[in-house]
Amino acid sequence: MTTRVLVAEDEPNIVESLSFILNRSGCDVTSVTDGEAALTSIRANRPNVVILDVMLPKMNGFEVLKAVRSDASVKDIPIIILTAKGQSQDRRMAEEIGANAFVTKPFSNQHIIETVQKLTSPSGELT
Amino acid sequence: MLSGNLVFAVSLGYVILLFLVAFWGDKKARTGSSALFQSPLIYTLSISVYCTSWTFYGAVGSAVRSGLEFATIYIGPTIVFIGFWYLLRKLVRIGRVHRITSIADLLSSRYGKGESLAVLVTLIAVIGTTPYIALQLKAVTNSFQVISGTVVSDLAHPVFGDPDYTTAFWIAFGMAIFTIVFGTRNIDANERHHGVVAAIALEALVKLFALLAVGLFVVFSLADGPGEVFSWAPPDFLKTEDVFGPRWVSLTFLAATAVICLPRQFQVTVVENSDERHLFTASWMFPLYLMLISLFVLPIAIAGLKFLPETANPDMFVLTLPMAMNQHTLALIAFLGGFSSATSMVIVACIALSTMVSNHIVMPLALRLPWIEMKASGDIRKLLLFSRRASICLVLLLGFIYFRLSAKSDALASIGLIAFLGVAQFLPSLIGGLYWRQASAKGAFAGLAAGFMLWLYTLFFPSFEGQFVMPLSVIENGPWGITFLQPQALFGLTDMDPLVHALFWSLSINTFLFVIVSVIFDPKPLERLQGALFVDVFRTPADNESRFIRRYAASSDLFVLAQRILGTNTAYRLFSDFAKKQGVSGHLPRADDEFIGHLERELAGSVGAATARAMISQVVKGETISLDELMKIVDETQQVIDYSRQLEVKSHQLQQTARQLRDANERLKQLDLQKDDFLSQVSHELRTPMTSIRSFAQILLETPDMTVEETQRFTGIILEESMRLTRLLDEILDLARLEGEQVPWVLQRVDPEETLERAVETCHGLASQAATEIRFGDRVGDIEVKAEADRLRQVYLNLITNAIKYNTSDTPVITIRTTLEDDRYCVYIQDNGEGIRADDRERIFKKFSRGWRESKDSRSGTGLGLAISWQIMQRLQGDLELLPQIPGDGACFRVTLPFDSIKTSKAAE
Numbered sequence A: 001m002t003t004r005v006l007v008a009e010d011e012p013n014i015v016e017s018l019s020f021i022l023n024r025s026g027c028d029v030t031s032v033t034d035g036e037a038a039l040t041s042i043r044a045n046r047p048n049v050v051i052l053d054v055m056l057p058k059m060n061g062f063e064v065l066k067a068v069r070s071d072a073s074v075k076d077i078p079i080i081i082l083t084a085k086g087q088s089q090d091r092r093m094a095e096e097i098g099a100n101a102f103v104t105k106p107f108s109n110q111h112i113i114e115t116v117q118k119l120t121s122p123s124g125e126l127t
Numbered sequence B: 001m002l003s004g005n006l007v008f009a010v011s012l013g014y015v016i017l018l019f020l021v022a023f024w025g026d027k028k029a030r031t032g033s034s035a036l037f038q039s040p041l042i043y044t045l046s047i048s049v050y051c052t053s054w055t056f057y058g059a060v061g062s063a064v065r066s067g068l069e070f071a072t073i074y075i076g077p078t079i080v081f082i083g084f085w086y087l088l089r090k091l092v093r094i095g096r097v098h099r100i101t102s103i104a105d106l107l108s109s110r111y112g113k114g115e116s117l118a119v120l121v122t123l124i125a126v127i128g129t130t131p132y133i134a135l136q137l138k139a140v141t142n143s144f145q146v147i148s149g150t151v152v153s154d155l156a157h158p159v160f161g162d163p164d165y166t167t168a169f170w171i172a173f174g175m176a177i178f179t180i181v182f183g184t185r186n187i188d189a190n191e192r193h194h195g196v197v198a199a200i201a202l203e204a205l206v207k208l209f210a211l212l213a214v215g216l217f218v219v220f221s222l223a224d225g226p227g228e229v230f231s232w233a234p235p236d237f238l239k240t241e242d243v244f245g246p247r248w249v250s251l252t253f254l255a256a257t258a259v260i261c262l263p264r265q266f267q268v269t270v271v272e273n274s275d276e277r278h279l280f281t282a283s284w285m286f287p288l289y290l291m292l293i294s295l296f297v298l299p300i301a302i303a304g305l306k307f308l309p310e311t312a313n314p315d316m317f318v319l320t321l322p323m324a325m326n327q328h329t330l331a332l333i334a335f336l337g338g339f340s341s342a343t344s345m346v347i348v349a350c351i352a353l354s355t356m357v358s359n360h361i362v363m364p365l366a367l368r369l370p371w372i373e374m375k376a377s378g379d380i381r382k383l384l385l386f387s388r389r390a391s392i393c394l395v396l397l398l399g400f401i402y403f404r405l406s407a408k409s410d411a412l413a414s415i416g417l418i419a420f421l422g423v424a425q426f427l428p429s430l431i432g433g434l435y436w437r438q439a440s441a442k443g444a445f446a447g448l449a450a451g452f453m454l455w456l457y458t459l460f461f462p463s464f465e466g467q468f469v470m471p472l473s474v475i476e477n478g479p480w481g482i483t484f485l486q487p488q489a490l491f492g493l494t495d496m497d498p499l500v501h502a503l504f505w506s507l508s509i510n511t512f513l514f515v516i517v518s519v520i521f522d523p524k525p526l527e528r529l530q531g532a533l534f535v536d537v538f539r540t541p542a543d544n545e546s547r548f549i550r551r552y553a554a555s556s557d558l559f560v561l562a563q564r565i566l567g568t569n570t571a572y573r574l575f576s577d578f579a580k581k582q583g584v585s586g587h588l589p590r591a592d593d594e595f596i597g598h599l600e601r602e603l604a605g606s607v608g609a610a611t612a613r614a615m616i617s618q619v620v621k622g623e624t625i626s627l628d629e630l631m632k633i634v635d636e637t638q639q640v641i642d643y644s645r646q647l648e649v650k651s652h653q654l655q656q657t658a659r660q661l662r663d664a665n666e667r668l669k670q671l672d673l674q675k676d677d678f679l680s681q682v683s684h685e686l687r688t689p690m691t692s693i694r695s696f697a698q699i700l701l702e703t704p705d706m707t708v709e710e711t712q713r714f715t716g717i718i719l720e721e722s723m724r725l726t727r728l729l730d731e732i733l734d735l736a737r738l739e740g741e742q743v744p745w746v747l748q749r750v751d752p753e754e755t756l757e758r759a760v761e762t763c764h765g766l767a768s769q770a771a772t773e774i775r776f777g778d779r780v781g782d783i784e785v786k787a788e789a790d791r792l793r794q795v796y797l798n799l800i801t802n803a804i805k806y807n808t809s810d811t812p813v814i815t816i817r818t819t820l821e822d823d824r825y826c827v828y829i830q831d832n833g834e835g836i837r838a839d840d841r842e843r844i845f846k847k848f849s850r851g852w853r854e855s856k857d858s859r860s861g862t863g864l865g866l867a868i869s870w871q872i873m874q875r876l877q878g879d880l881e882l883l884p885q886i887p888g889d890g891a892c893f894r895v896t897l898p899f900d901s902i903k904t905s906k907a908a909e
Helices: A012-024 A035-043 A060-069 A087-096 A108-119 B004-030 B040-050 B058-083 B085-097 B103-110 B117-148 B165-183 B196-223 B226-231 B244-260 B263-271 B280-296 B297-307 B316-323 B328-368 B382-408 B414-425 B426-435 B441-464 B472-477 B498-520 B527-537 B542-547 B553-564 B568-582 B593-607 B609-619 B627-702 B708-740 B750-767 B789-805 B865-875 B899-908
Strands: A005-010 A027-032 A049-053 A079-083 A101-104 B551-554 B623-625 B748-750 B773-776 B785-787 B813-821 B824-831 B880-882 B890-897
Touching: A005 A012, A005 A035, A005 A108, A005 B058, A005 B785, A012 A027, A012 A108, A012 B627, A012 B708, A027 A035, A035 A049, A035 A060, A035 B880, A049 A060, A049 A108, A060 A087, A079 A087, A079 A108, A079 B568, A087 A101, A101 A108, A101 B316, A108 B103, A108 B627, B004 B165, B004 B196, B004 B328, B004 B498, B040 B196, B040 B328, B058 B085, B058 B280, B058 B297, B085 B103, B085 B244, B085 B263, B085 B280, B085 B426, B085 B773, B103 B117, B103 B263, B103 B328, B103 B426, B103 B527, B103 B609, B103 B623, B117 B165, B117 B263, B117 B316, B117 B328, B117 B382, B117 B414, B165 B196, B165 B328, B165 B382, B196 B226, B196 B280, B196 B297, B196 B316, B244 B263, B244 B414, B244 B426, B244 B498, B280 B789, B297 B316, B316 B750, B328 B382, B328 B609, B328 B748, B382 B553, B414 B426, B414 B441, B414 B498, B426 B441, B426 B527, B441 B498, B472 B750, B498 B553, B553 B568, B553 B609, B568 B593, B593 B609, B593 B865, B627 B708, B708 B865, B748 B789, B750 B773, B750 B785, B750 B789, B750 B813, B750 B824, B789 B813, B789 B824, B789 B865, B789 B890, B865 B880, B865 B890
Parallel strands: A005 A027, A005 A049, A049 A079, A079 A101, B773 B813
Antiparallel strands: B551 B623, B748 B785, B813 B824, B824 B890, B880 B890
């Protein structure tokens, strides 16, 4: 079954590159450019994995993550936090709120793909 | 009625008891076991000599006549002892250090040890106190007559007829004997009179006990408690509208002054004080005593009004009330209480006055008489003792004569307050002397003399109601009919209570002259020195004087002088002790400045400062007061004060510096935070384009089967992001330069309108791409401003491109208009988009604060443009503001620049 990925990112070029590499690895990619749209899409489409940028308009990535984790219907969906800041407190905060993975910009394409695959494999957990 | 013999016997027995107590006290003191007599309790009780028969009997009378007015007499001293005990402490300290013998000695010593001031003070004290003594004699005589019924057989008609002068005389005689025996045992007037103080303390207990006994009898025997007593009060009793009125306040003030200035109070509080710490006890115990003794004044007054006939004299209620109730024992106790009040006052007043009279009037005169001139054979001690005893007799005789002359009139009734105001004249010089170095003898003399004269004229003489010195016509119409000089309405000050009137004139003129004359005539060196020693008594040792007064004398001459006053034994002990201290063999010390100063103070304890100085001057060969050295000592004290003031200033400065450092540190921390924030933001902004570049580069590298279109497209993105990265770095550097540059820009004349037009032209391409119309509104004509054209253009460009890029309208329009407002040239750049969100407005000029709104080309924004523009406008001495949002309008920015109006008007021509 095809892995459905939601990319929430407001930089169009980054959305484009992510869509390209994920499509090529066999994923079905949907993208949104703000936090509210991300939450709506997660609830409506229940993607298999979400790549969530932190600096999003309207609702930032952490807020979206929090809302997802406290919504019983979607709380198990794996989420990868994507950030350009990359400071350690951001990472800690992401882990505390319940992110499954944390990727800093600029990222390695391979690393993104591997992370998505691990999170959607039957074991369901990052090893 | 009690039999006269019984009353006489009890009185005699009481007097004998007093003699025994005094004798016992003196003996105990001599044998050294005087702990009891040097206790704070005895000290406090002796201060209660303040409560005379005028208080004992008169308070009730005063309450009947004037309601709560009687309370002022107790409130005044209470205020002094509770609120001003540090003033008393200073007095006591000075009294001990300078061996002060009386209030006259204190003032004379403070103001350069002059004789004339001492004489004036003594004169005022005698004139003020003599009638007061007469009042005590009258009270005792009256009470004796009342209780023994020698004159009055019918209480309803207490017409005393001729007072019993014989009784009065013997009472005066008895008191003279007592005072002479126990008050002049030793000529050292500064030495404590333990026997007298013991007797006074006993009397203080007796009068308190008597008043409490009568009071308790009234409240709990005649009535069923205080409630019932007060229910008897006539409706107009306690007319309270005068409370806190001018007279009420004046009386309180007078009572407060009296407890410091009355010669007898000065005697017990300052001269008889053996330990400064006793004041601490007295400061609460004496007010307590006053409270207790005044506790039953109102009940006794009310009961007297209820049970005694209307014609009964309220001044005798304390005595007549128990008598009317057939309580003979109680009446006898009350009599003894009144007797105690009177005798204790007379005894202490006599000691105080006799010291003053003998030291300041008799001795100086005697020293001038040729036959008493300092010869080896003369014995000053005998003369001194004789003069003191004679003074006691004289004072009592004066009191008796006064009583004899005025007993029938009412003149005595208000003499207590008259005496209070008389001695209140000492207050300005006293307080000034303790706290004001500039106060001079001339000032003190002028103030005292004027105050004394005014007191005589406005209060003392008028109190005789035409029977003494001042005829009635003068009192009523003024001298020679000049109403302007009317004694009780001086200088047209009519409608005033006579006492308040006299208080106002005498004390205000007194204080005024004291201050003015002191300021005009500088104190002489010795006054200045004494002033420094008195004012700074807690700082400077007493023998400072010897440090700058140069005196030379033969030790043997000094010894001859000393033994005449102190007696051979005492003088020998004094001299040999000092010789031992100096390390000199034999019994005669070196007569250096220090010793002469020491001797002078010892002698002052006996004869007062003025006389002691006069005597020493006769013996010493040369006396020079070096002004230089005097100034040195005054300066030294001044330096200490200056130094502590400097310290205060320093510590204040330190505090300020510390605060500034703290503020600076806070600012640095803030800056550091801002820097961290900035770096983190820069990192974020740089990472974003780099992410795209890296990702697409990887795609290009790792995807073998890419279409040509895809390759071109991805390469384009890499190029675009690279340019964005470059632009970002440029702007960061630009901003850093703007913020870091310290040198002000050299501004040139610029036509801002032309610059604006060029900026708009540059934007045409971008505008047409975005289908945005740029319109001009009103414009300023020819104008020149000081600016830098390129930088100004940069600001215009930034604002216009922002307005194009972030305009969300379907038909985007930008309106630009320029105006002159006051001294400023203003450019308004307005779009018709949705405006800027309220929470973004605050941070719009901050770095990387790109609003999170849909932009048509978000990739081109760096978030630094407005921050740079704002910085530029600050450097151009102008401003860049976002105008308040008007609903329905887009965002409107205003650029302002100062302009030179002259240039503009020229341009307009």
